[in-house]
Amino acid sequence: MTLSDIHIDFRSDTAITAQIVEQVKGRVLSGQLKPGNQLPTVRQLAAELRVNFNTVARAYRILDELGLISTQQGRGTYIWEPPEPGNAAERRLHALTQITQHFLNDAALMGFTVDEIHAEIERELARRLIEQPAEKGIKDKE
Amino acid sequence: MTLSDIHIDFRSDTAITAQIVEQVKGRVLSGQLKPGNQLPTVRQLAAELRVNFNTVARAYRILDELGLISTQQGRGTYIWEPPEPGNAAERRLHALTQITQHFLNDAALMGFTVDEIHAEIERELARRLIEQPAEKGIKDKE
DNA sequence: CTCGTAATTGTATCTTTGTAAAATTGTATT
DNA sequence: AATACAATTTTACAAAGATACAATTACGAG
The missing domain is CATH 1.10.10.10 (Winged helix-like DNA-binding domain superfamily/Winged helix DNA-binding domain)
Structure with a gap:
């Protein structure tokens, strides 16, 4: 070394x-x-x-x-290995887009409507906002 | 595997x-x-x-x-074999809840805030509403 | 088919590595 | 000399890796 x-x-x-x-x-x-x-x-x-x-x-x-x-x-x-050329923030958001589209595709394949998906997302996000009020560096555990 | x-x-x-x-x-x-x-x-x-x-x-x-x-x-x-819950409609919504939680978990692990996730979802859902107005059983493919 | 051996798979335990907080040391400052 | 503060060391701990082991399966010799 x-x-x-x-x-x-x-x-x-x-x-x-x-x-x-x-x-x-x-x-x-x-x-x-x-x-x-x-x-x-x-x-x-x-x-x-x-x-x-x-x-x-x-x-x-x-x-x-x-x-x-x-x-x-x-x-x-x-x-440290620089993650790649290109804008870090951009790549970060792109990753989010990827998994989001993947999720929506799955849901669509399972036959759920946009309205159903939307309602479910709102429900789950609301639940998370209650449980984890605006924190960063979440040390998850249940 | x-x-x-x-x-x-x-x-x-x-x-x-x-x-x-x-x-x-x-x-x-x-x-x-x-x-x-x-x-x-x-x-x-x-x-x-x-x-x-x-x-x-x-x-x-x-x-x-x-x-x-x-x-x-x-x-x-x-x-493991999960216990089969309730009727068909219940199971269907339950499945949506599962994949939604999965998606949100992944996003949280990647460090995205609730607000970011919410914004992205809205964006993608809006896009889908335009492309596939009020349809059911969309057979999308990535 | 039966038995024994090797290979595969998860388990147990100890070591290595970084983390965190309390105790100590050193150095100003009064 | 006494006190306070910062840097360092001591001590205990948590996460991940290394190594040896036990249970099961696969497979060939007889």
């Missing part, structure tokens, strides 16, 4: 976390680390740098929020 | 296991998977999804406990 050339200056007045963030960021932006590449685990890198693994974890988290890497519990952390 | 349209987002903050559970659940409830049908083996599905087979096994176990499927060591996993 080629990240061995990272160096921490313990005497520096910039925090260790910040140092890790900056150096990893540099290697990602300069292309030394390519999309999909796996980074060392928090514990591996921590051992190399003689630092606590949670400090590395915090740095990874920041990089994650910056959109540079993707951390996945139980799997590891990877350089 | 038609379960190839399942998709895992490793960057999502919902666990892989939960993603599998939700999507299989949707396909069972919507009738895309019928009682008695065999699901892919844990290893097959795991290979497709690029995931550890034990993660799939955990998802299957949860679905088993939910009463949706039946996992049998050495044999495989099968869709």
Whole structure:
């Protein structure tokens, strides 16, 4: 896991976390680390740098929020792969259109009328609005 | 073993296991998977999804406990027989409810808000009303 | 047909990996 | 010196993977 050339200056007045963030960021932006590449685990890198693994974890988290890497519990952390060329928001809505059309096709095939489908959707959406009042990052569980 | 349209987002903050559970659940409830049908083996599905087979096994176990499927060591996993409810009209509407919930679940997993989903549905339904004014039993195809 | 062995399928358990929160350390500031 | 605050470490935990195992089936030798 080629990240061995990272160096921490313990005497520096910039925090260790910040140092890790900056150096990893540099290697990602300069292309030394390519999309999909796996980074060392928090514990591996921590051992190399003689630092606590949670400090590395915090740095990874920041990089994650910056959109540079993707951390996945139980799997590891990877350089972010840009989903594809093109507008992200556009693709997102396109995906919604796809599954919506698929759903409507199924319903039509099953012989339901537009009115029936419309009524059912309104009913279910209303139910969800009650149960999940305008939240984001829903941790579903039942 | 038609379960190839399942998709895992490793960057999502919902666990892989939960993603599998939700999507299989949707396909069972919507009738895309019928009682008695065999699901892919844990290893097959795991290979497709690029995931550890034990993660799939955990998802299957949860679905088993939910009463949706039946996992049998050495044999495989099968869709469970659902109790037949009420009369024909009731069952028909029930089916619509199922596929609607399935659709909304998928959309929610993909991070769409209720408002977005609602807008998209209205748009697509309007389009269909124009193309197929007040028809029943539309034999659409994608 | 019967038996035994190999292959297939789900299960159990432990390890690895990242996450979260409390406890500690260090450093200013008063 | 006492206090407060930020950074780090400690500790416990949750999700996913690795490995070994048990139940069932498939299949060939006899």
